[in-house]
Amino acid sequence: MAVISYIEAITQALKEEMERDENVFIMGEDVGKRGGVFQATKGLYEEFGQKRVIDTPLAESAIVGVGIGAAMYGMRPVAEMQFADFMLPATNQIISEAAKTRYRSNNDWSVPLTIRAPYGGGVHGGLYHSQSMEAIFANVPGLKIVMPSTPYDVKGLLKASIRDPDPVIFFEHKRAYRLIKGEVPDEEYVLPIGKADVKREGEDVTVITYGLAVHFALQAAEKLAAEGISTHVLDLQTVYPLDKETVIEAARKTGKVLLVTEDTKEGSVISEVAATIAENCLFDLDAPIRRLAAPDVPPMPYAAPLEKTCMLQPDQVEHAIRELAEF
Amino acid sequence: MENRHQALGFSDQDVLKMYEIMLTARRIDERLWLLNRAGKIPFVVSCQGQEAAQVGAAFALNREKDYVAPYYRDFGLVLAWGMTVREMMLNNFAKAEDPNSGGRQMPGHFGYRKLRMLTHSSPVTTQNPHAVGIALAAKLRGDDIVSFVTFGEGSSNQGDFHEAANFAGVHKLPVIFMCENNHYAISVSLKQQFACDHISDRAKGYGMFGKTFDGNDPLAAYEAVKEAADRAHRGEGPSLLEADCYRLTPHTSDDNDMTYRTKEEVATAKKHDGVMTFADYLRSLGILTEEKEKEMEERIRKDIDESTDYAEKAAFADPESVFRYVYEEKD
Numbered sequence: 001m002a003v004i005s006y007i008e009a010i011t012q013a014l015k016e017e018m019e020r021d022e023n024v025f026i027m028g029e030d031v032g033k034r035g036g037v038f039q040a041t042k043g044l045y046e047e048f049g050q051k052r053v054i055d056t057p058l059a060e061s062a063i064v065g066v067g068i069g070a071a072m073y074g075m076r077p078v079a080e081m082q083f084a085d086f087m088l089p090a091t092n093q094i095i096s097e098a099a100k101t102r103y104r105s106n107n108d109w110s111v112p113l114t115i116r117a118p119y120g121g122g123v124h125g126g127l128y129h130s131q132s133m134e135a136i137f138a139n140v141p142g143l144k145i146v147m148p149s150t151p152y153d154v155k156g157l158l159k160a161s162i163r164d165p166d167p168v169i170f171f172e173h174k175r176a177y178r179l180i181k182g183e184v185p186d187e188e189y190v191l192p193i194g195k196a197d198v199k200r201e202g203e204d205v206t207v208i209t210y211g212l213a214v215h216f217a218l219q220a221a222e223k224l225a226a227e228g229i230s231t232h233v234l235d236l237q238t239v240y241p242l243d244k245e246t247v248i249e250a251a252r253k254t255g256k257v258l259l260v261t262e263d264t265k266e267g268s269v270i271s272e273v274a275a276t277i278a279e280n281c282l283f284d285l286d287a288p289i290r291r292l293a294a295p296d297v298p299p300m301p302y303a304a305p306l307e308k309t310c311m312l313q314p315d316q317v318e319h320a321i322r323e324l325a326e327f
Numbered sequence: 328m329e330n331r332h333q334a335l336g337f338s339d340q341d342v343l344k345m346y347e348i349m350l351t352a353r354r355i356d357e358r359l360w361l362l363n364r365a366g367k368i369p370f371v372v373s374c375q376g377q378e379a380a381q382v383g384a385a386f387a388l389n390r391e392k393d394y395v396a397p398y399y400r401d402f403g404l405v406l407a408w409g410m411t412v413r414e415m416m417l418n419n420f421a422k423a424e425d426p427n428s429g430g431r432q433m434p435g436h437f438g439y440r441k442l443r444m445l446t447h448s449s450p451v452t453t454q455n456p457h458a459v460g461i462a463l464a465a466k467l468r469g470d471d472i473v474s475f476v477t478f479g480e481g482s483s484n485q486g487d488f489h490e491a492a493n494f495a496g497v498h499k500l501p502v503i504f505m506c507e508n509n510h511y512a513i514s515v516s517l518k519q520q521f522a523c524d525h526i527s528d529r530a531k532g533y534g535m536f537g538k539t540f541d542g543n544d545p546l547a548a549y550e551a552v553k554e555a556a557d558r559a560h561r562g563e564g565p566s567l568l569e570a571d572c573y574r575l576t577p578h579t580s581d582d583n584d585m586t587y588r589t590k591e592e593v594a595t596a597k598k599h600d601g602v603m604t605f606a607d608y609l610r611s612l613g614i615l616t617e618e619k620e621k622e623m624e625e626r627i628r629k630d631i632d633e634s635t636d637y638a639e640k641a642a643f644a645d646p647e648s649v650f651r652y653v654y655e656e657k658d
Contacts, residue, residue: 057493061456070463075464097457103652103653104436105440106428141653166654166655
């Protein structure tokens with residue numbers, strides 16, 4: 001098994017899928033010669049040529065909309081949004097079109113399109129290069145939203161997204177790109193979309209989260225183990241539709257639940273997780289459900305101290321777990 | 328009148344067929360208003376005044392191979408493309424057998440994969456990038472097809488119009504954008520919609536071929552679309568065409584157009600109605616005889632009567648079916 005970075009897992013998944021299926025192609029801003037502003041498509045232009053790694057005009061609605069048309073023709077486009085923050089011009093194409101095509105045509109047409117988008121803060125990106133955009137799309141039936149945390153999950157889930165018969169938004173944490181490394185098997189594998197994954201077994205407190213915050217939870221769990229606090233960590237992986245069964249199981253296991261997101265709190269993905277637990281696990285709970293999220297201000301200012309105030313910090317996760325354990 | 332269709336390669340039979348489809352679209356539309364006013368269907372969105380451009384355009388394309396992305400007024404286009412009168416009526420009665428959406432969408436929201444007709448929504452102009460995507464995919468696969476998309480002039484002000492046209496221009500894709508300029512975006516008139524003389528003037532900005540033609544003349548539509556299709560097949564990229572039409576009815580059955588235009592204006596436009604003027608053309612050449620016209624009207628009426636009856640009696644989709652096809656279902 002090789003150890004690779006989060007972003008290398010993306011490049012590998014794209015490369016292998018393009019080798020496997022000639023219908024797979026990439027389109028987006030700077031994805032060609034430049035290899036992507038983050039280098040996620042590095043080397044693919046050289047390997048597959050400009051017909052399959054297409055530099056598009058700077059126009060997000062067209063990148064998604066043209067991708068939808070190509071998908072309807074039978075291709076498997078992977079459309080890159082340079083930053084998740086810049087997806088909003090494409091929202092109509094994503095919500096009104098990609099998400100509803102199968103439904104509105106009564107299963108006649110479908111859109112097997114993957115939309116990749118780097119999200120997340122802590123990179124001095126200011127208000128428009130730091131946001132978490134998942135909540136905007138997380139009540140749109142017809143979409144699937146995947147937000148992996150490790151290189152292993154990235155590779156297996158990106159491949160699954162490209163092979164999926166329906167539109168998938170694949171959010172990649174940009175701070176995780178080079179920060180997070182992990183083992184990835186040499187042989188081919190694909191992971192299931194729609195399944196949460198237990199990242200650590202524990203008995204006292206359940207943490208349910210996704211993306212970069214999974215690593216904060218795992219670090220905290222390791223530290224707290226020394227204090228005798230056993231933490232169960234569930235990684236949602238797919239934030240829409242939710243894997244409700246696994247969420248309920250994880251909540252029941254300890255009866256004390258901490259939900260973590262780096263998104264702003266109100267109306268976030270974890271609010272739905274909280275509602276699911278409240279509906280199903282009331283008599284299994286030993287403490288109120290606790291949510292840890294960014295403050296409800298536009299995320300997130302550029303200046304370092306301001307950014308730090310808005311960005312989820314690992315020690316906050318640790319404190320919250322300890323408090324719940326002591327409840 | 329001078330015979331214009333022969334030079335375009337059409338037989339008398341061809342132009343009679345062309346006229347019959349235009350007339351069928353018109354007669355369906357008229358029937359829908361009656362059904363609406365009789366309380367049988369909740370909503371009508373009309374094609375009247377645009378049939379000539381729609382049908383003429385369809386005749387210029389390869390109806391066995393090419394892709395179309397229509398919009399909600401395209402009765403003439405979809406009929407020419409192979410949709411039946413019965414299917415049109417099933418669509419308007421929103422019944423389970425409607426091939427467009429099985430009653431899920433409002434009427435006139437076409438889509439039929441068997442006919443290579445893309446499904447579309449109500450937020451306008453979203454179909455333009457899709458048509459470009461079809462052309463891009465076909466080019467990647469080396470398929471020699473044309474992707475044809477239609478929209479109103481109101482739609483031509485949307486961002487998706489620009490983004491799609493620019494993308495198609497840059498990649499020299501075989502797309503034909505045909506704007507059906509019916510002079511109104513619901514109540515908003517042309518002067519309040521755009522400041523150039525013609526929508527087709529914008530073609531230059533996208534590095535593509537542009538042309539405005541008389542939208543009341545199916546032969547003019549044929550010529551323009553044929554020229555655009557020939558260019559597309561030769562690898563010369565997309566075209567932006569503009570059919571100068573007029574919307575003869577209110578926007579929909581829920582609109583009152585007398586709040587923003589006059590009876591006189593509509594009456595003047597009706598003098599140029601393509602269904603009427605093309606009939607005059609065919610009559611003057613002795614192609615549409617009194618007998619043929621009578622037969623045609625009877626044939627159309629019978630088809631519409633039977634189709635209406637069938638659609639009215641047909642079943643709605645099972646209420647439980649609302650849960651289906653959000654995502655792919657295995658088996």
